[in-house]
Amino acid sequence: MNMRLLRLISLWVMPIVFWAIGTTVQAADTTPPTGSVLINNGAVVTNTASVTLTLSATDNAGTVSKMRFSNTGTDFSTAKIYVYATTKSWTLTIGDGAKTVYAQFKDRTGNWSLSFTDTIVLDTTAPPPGFVTVSGINFMRNGNQYFFGGTNNYYIIYKSTDMVDDLLTTASSNNLKVIRTWGFIDIGNQDGSNSIDGAGKKDSIYFHYWDGTAPAFNDGPDGIQKLDYVIWKAGQLGIQLIIPFVNNWREFGGMDQYVRWKGGNYHDEFYSDATIKQWYKDYIAHLVNRVNPLTGLAYKDDPTILAWELANEPRCYGSGAPGDYITSSNCNTTLLTQWVSEMSAHVKSIDIHHLIAVGDEGFYCALGSSNWIENCSQGVDTVAFSSLSTVDFMGFHLYPDFWGETPAWGTDWITRHIIDGHNIGKPVLLGEFGIQDKSQRDSIYTTWTKTLYDNNGNGDLFWMLAASGYPDYDGFTLYCPSSTCTLLNDHAQQMAVKH
Incomplete structure (x- = not known):
């Protein structure tokens, strides 16, 4: 063969061969986004x-x-x-x-x-008259801004109707138109055995118990019918209620009772265990959907209830008493915030009228802080909680005696929360506050309530009002008439006309 021709053919063919070798066929993309x-x-x-x-x-x-x-x-x-x-x-x-x-x-x-x-x-239907709603940083009721001063009382859910009437009438006559009270009495077995809180039952009353296979509800006269009466009587007197679904503490059973039902090991399993969370959701659904025979209304349709709280003072840690459950290394602000998100959405899905709050103490999560109230150690991040779309307002508590702080620190605590809650775009409620020193109480409460009023806080509830003769078990109990009752009555009236 002519060598010149062979060389020309090679120069022409080789690039094609190399191109073919270096090229692969691209497969068609059939995977959707x-x-x-x-x-x-x-x-x-x-x-x-x-x-x-x-x-x-x-x-x-x-x-x-x-x-x-x-x-x-x-x-x-x-x-x-x-x-x-x-x-x-x-x-x-x-x-x-x-x-x-x-x-x-x-x-x-x-x-x-x-x-x-x-x-x-x-839900485009306006809430029925009397329901409290939110509009930006304000509570609203019947088209008007709604500010209030009120109180707490836990015992009305299990005491006699006479004691309930006495307490609620005293509150009403002193212009305390909002009362925060418990929506739970969780015990072990139906006879009270295996209860976290001593004998479990309160004056033979219990709401929620273990029936041998699962938690069950006591809807009888020694059970949730007691709460029926409280709601009915409060409505008759023009009082509204804020009701938490469970306690963080051992009193009245609370979260540790759920953990004991499950046979768990840690307090914070209440926030993480799927079975326990479903039991809690079931209790919420039972309570919210319950039809009160005295009013003819389901709880979810009754404007006497101002708001539900997910828990009283949720934390990673429980009471820490002998027999209580310790906290695992897995509990942190992420876990509790996820729990708040899940449970507040659950309540919203079955009750479209009532406000939802967390019930926390208002602790902050500032990494690096040396103050246990602010360094995330309790699993509470009140700003993260309140920023959730399913949480309607920021709540916080104030107990300098218990927290190792001063009353002056408490004044700043009030101001900070009002600023932070309003910056989020939510109303702010001081859900509990108290001072044990009775000689200083009037002066301190005057400063605190004025601070809340002047900074446009939306409401406050002192701990706690009791009827005359009821023991002062924790040192915070307030009776009427008294000088402290008078100043809180005056404050409540001032809040009621605030616009």
């Missing part, structure tokens, strides 16, 4: 059909380019297609009830994803 959609940042309820969708989508082979939406999930073939974005204004279908939005995403190859969904309850 993955993504998510949230309505109003995961809110449970909305009072308007106009919502904002928060969107997230990724694709394994490139960029997500398009998106489309549906209120039914069946009309995507005719749905308008939008350029992909991380937010989208959307309108729900008319009519109150649960509404689901369906979102699909498309990659540059043309693959449409399956539907991703989120659901929200549309």
